[in-house]
Structure formats: C-alpha cells, structure tokens
Amino acid sequence: MRQIKYVVFHCTGAPATQKVDVIIDYWKRVKGWSKVGYHHLIEADGTVHDLAPIFETTNGVAGYNSSSIHICYIGGDNWQDTRTPAxxxxxxxxxxxxxxxxxxxxxxxxxxxxxxxxxxxKIDPSEYIKFCPAFEVSTWLKEIGL
Ligand SMILES: [Zn+2]
Known part of the structure; x- marks a missing residue:
C-alpha cells in the first residue's frame, strides 16, 4: 500500500447534472489521461462511484497524487457550493x-x-490556484466532528 498523506476534496466545477461517463470520457479523450481524476465521484443523489482502488494513484492534484486519495462531488458550477444533502x-x-x-x-x-x-x-482566496472544491473543507470537517 502506498503512503496516504492527503485526503483531498474536489468538485467537478460543472453542473450537478453532468454524467459520470461524460466526465470519464473527458479525462481520456480531452486530457489524454491514462488514469481517472478521482478515486470517488459522487452524484447529486448521493451515489458514490468508486473509479479506482485506493492503492492506485489518480490525477486530482499535480505533484501530490502519489500520496493522495481524491474525492469529488459532481457540481460546484461557477465555483458555488452546490453540494446536495445526499x-x-x-x-x-x-x-x-x-x-x-x-x-x-x-x-x-x-x-x-x-x-x-x-x-x-493561510491560503487567502486571492491566492487560490483554483476554487475547487468551492467550500471550506476545514470548516466542514468541524461540522461533521472530524
Ligand atoms: Zn480539484
């Protein structure tokens, strides 16, 4: 098992109606990736798609993938937090x-x-390389007791 140093949260930065196969196709055909972008991709209805086993690397954050698990919700369009309760x-x-x-x-x-x-x-909004995942993970972790 590789060493896991980061568990990273993402959004697709696209409408929550985007389909999983369209996203996977984009990675392959447009980005030319041999791997998927994330280990888990979560639809608006809460369905979790396990796209890769965690002992494999995925393409979530350049330079950190060898030690990261990447989890993404479909949504975050216009960098708004569109997470559904599910x-x-x-x-x-x-x-x-x-x-x-x-x-x-x-x-x-x-x-x-x-x-x-x-x-x-601290990382200020003006310093963000991108806005993904469109919510403050540290605040949310406190909300869920982690
Ligand atoms: Zn991301």
Whole structure:
C-alpha cells in the first residue's frame, strides 16, 4: 500500500447534472489521461462511484497524487457550493472512513494546495490556484466532528 498523506476534496466545477461517463470520457479523450481524476465521484443523489482502488494513484492534484486519495462531488458550477444533502452525507461517510484508516493524513480541499504567496500562514482566496472544491473543507470537517 502506498503512503496516504492527503485526503483531498474536489468538485467537478460543472453542473450537478453532468454524467459520470461524460466526465470519464473527458479525462481520456480531452486530457489524454491514462488514469481517472478521482478515486470517488459522487452524484447529486448521493451515489458514490468508486473509479479506482485506493492503492492506485489518480490525477486530482499535480505533484501530490502519489500520496493522495481524491474525492469529488459532481457540481460546484461557477465555483458555488452546490453540494446536495445526499452528497454531503456521502462525503461525510468517506471522510470518516478514511480518518479511521489514515488518522495522520491531512484532509483538505484542492485549493488548499495553493501557494501562500504573502506568507501569512493561510491560503487567502486571492491566492487560490483554483476554487475547487468551492467550500471550506476545514470548516466542514468541524461540522461533521472530524
Ligand atoms: Zn480539484
């Protein structure tokens, strides 16, 4: 098993109605990836698609994939937090499961990998490389008791 240092949350940045096979096709044909983007992809109705086993790497954050598990909800269109209650429940289930499996891993959002350009110790919105996952993961983790 590879060492898991990060459990990273994402959004697709597209309408919540986007279909899973369309997303996978985009990675293959447009991006030319041999791997999928995320380990788990969560539909608006809460259905979790397990796209890759966690011992394999996926393509969520360049430079960190070898030590990351990537979890994504479909939505986040226009960088708004569009998570449905069912998606929040599924995200919470996965977060709690991986917290038990990898207690020392850092749980964060894609945007938390942005550089702290002004060195104030936190990633400000003006420093985000992208807005994904369109919600503040640290705040949400407190809400679900992690
Ligand atoms: Zn992302």
């Amino acid at each position: 998606q929040k429940a599924a995200l919470s289930r996965l977060a709690k499961k991986y917290k038990l499996m990898f207690p020392s891993a850092k749980f964060c959002g894609h945007r938390d990998f942005s550089p702290d350009k002004n060195n104030n110790g």
